Amino acid sequence: xxxxxxxxxxxxxxxxxxxxxxxxxxxxxxxxxxxxxxxxxxxxxxxxxxxxxxxxxxxxxxxxxxxxxxxxxxxxxxxxxxxxxxxxxxxxxxxxxxxxxxxxxxxxxxxxxxxxxxxxxxxxxxxxxxxxxxxxxxxxxxxxxxxxxxxxxxxxxxxxxxxxxxxxxxxxxxxxxxxxxxxxxxxxxxxxxxxxxxxxxxxxxxxxxxxxxxxxxxxxxxxxxxxxxxxx
Numbered sequence: 001x002x003x004x005x006x007x008x009x010x011x012x013x014x015x016x017x018x019x020x021x022x023x024x025x026x027x028x029x030x031x032x033x034x035x036x037x038x039x040x041x042x043x044x045x046x047x048x049x050x051x052x053x054x055x056x057x058x059x060x061x062x063x064x065x066x067x068x069x070x071x072x073x074x075x076x077x078x079x080x081x082x083x084x085x086x087x088x089x090x091x092x093x094x095x096x097x098x099x100x101x102x103x104x105x106x107x108x109x110x111x112x113x114x115x116x117x118x119x120x121x122x123x124x125x126x127x128x129x130x131x132x133x134x135x136x137x138x139x140x141x142x143x144x145x146x147x148x149x150x151x152x153x154x155x156x157x158x159x160x161x162x163x164x165x166x167x168x169x170x171x172x173x174x175x176x177x178x179x180x181x182x183x184x185x186x187x188x189x190x191x192x193x194x195x196x197x198x199x200x201x202x203x204x205x206x207x208x209x210x211x212x213x214x215x216x217x218x219x220x221x222x223x224x225x226x227x228x229x230x231x232x
Contacts (some may be wrong), residue, residue: 001102002109002226007117010149013155013204018113020215031114048085072184087122107230109222146198148191155181
């Protein structure tokens with residue numbers, strides 16, 4: 001089995017790329033979906049978030065107020081507090097998922113879609129001297145695929161998605177959404193640094209057909225490598 005990370009900043013189009021990979025036959029786990037499930041009332045992650053962030057992060061029906069939680073995390077500089085709760089649980093779940101996929105399908109490509117592959121401090125780290133310790137993502141994945149897009153395009157995509165979800169189009173809502181997008185982007189590693197650490201880069205600057213062609217090309221390479229590993 002080949003373990004692959006699909007990453008990219010907000011608005012880059014990585015979720016669209018993930019959907020194409022899945023259509024082509026890739027096993028895909030989307031970190032946001034796993035995190036949302038773990039943040040439901042009754043789950044251990046939910047209880048830890050409420051304990052850490054208090055009633056300001058909870059709606060009247062008992063569910064988490066994701067917008068308020070985002071403000072607490074990004075506007076008030078508490079994003080690592082949130083990540084320290086959510087990331088270890090999601091990473092552990094995905095590690096077990098990949099083991100299961102590999103056991104059932106030895107030649108599979110198991111892909112994790114996550115915005116924070118390089119940024120997270122959580123996961124198993126290979127230890128050595130201080131100079132040669134390797135970050136968790138080197139232990140978790142065999143290959144990294146990065147999706148990129150120009151900053152203003154990413155901001156506009158985020159704003160459009162935010163306003164569509166909120167059912168609003170006011171100037172105030174647009175300004176708030178753009179501020180939220182830029183705050184999130186500041187918490188992430190620049191694309192130039194990510195590209196230098198990645199095995200493949202998808203520049204999502206064209207049409208959906210262009211994206212599909214590039215994803216298909218990378219998929220063929222990943223599938224071939226996964227098959228080669230079985231034969232070795």
